[in-house]
Amino acid sequence: MPELPEVETVRRTLAAEVVGRTFRGVTVRRRDVIATELDPAGGFSRVRGGAELVTPRPARVPKAALLVGDRVVDVLRRGKQLAMVGASGRAVAVHLGMSGQLLVAGAGERLKEASWGDAHDHVVWRLDDGGRLVFRDPRRFGGLKTSPSVEHLRNERWSALGPDALEATCEGLQERAGASARAVKAVLLDQTVLAGVGNIYADEALFRARVNPARLARELDREAWARLALHVRGVLVEAIRAGGSTLRDYTDARGHAGTFKASHAVYGRGGEPCLACGAVLESALLAQRTTVWCHACQPLR
DNA sequence: CTTATGACCTGATAGC
């Protein structure tokens, strides 16, 4: 579900609610959404596939690893990942996957109920002001990863991520992907090249940059990379201002939807007219993802 | 090493 603008919006709304608060307790309803530094076989790094590869029964998660007894001093983001940092120095990284949410309810408020009830409320924290924080994720593509320090978070959890997409540069993109034989759209989705762009903003940035998504990265000239870097940053900044794109489920930590969907030029508009030239927008699978572009504004050449 | 592909999950919706 969430790409950089949605995650950044969650970061801001979550920070406003939890920074300065102390976690008084936590209930873990699904252990397997959590990976700890001692037991990496949990959370979104858990082993998937054949039954013979199923991991041994995971150990209990120490409450301190989930920041219980800790005052929250910061909420960080890199690409699509978040992390809450405690005064102890410990950190809990959160990846929202496709359907994950972090939601806060103030003292006396009920947590916003999903249509399926609380069946997918996997981790619930109690705050010292009587509030609650829940990690909810029906599809379970997301999860939590604990770290003993921010240094460990950056060096182990986030080390494989490329630079944050808000810092995209022509030089950086060219250096990391300029020789690649892949389609430029696949490169933009690769979190080791650039962290934070997903299917919506890849298509939107390619449209703004007038680059065809199927063009091979190694065929792009410097001007094309420069336009891409500029428009990746531009569309992400605009989307953050709008609180992100709510297609169906996404909300910030207070349950509010984002409004950037109304500004999508191509995503979700296959078969409709191009807003720039009126041509019918194309839609096809590329890099396993539905991709929409304008054949006139974004020529293959 | 690089690149492509199917797998991992559940819920909403469209079509019969």
Added chain:
DNA sequence: TGCTATCAGGTCATAA
């Protein structure tokens, strides 16, 4: 109404 097929904002392991 009720069933089935398809699709979804993202990674991840494995194979070529």
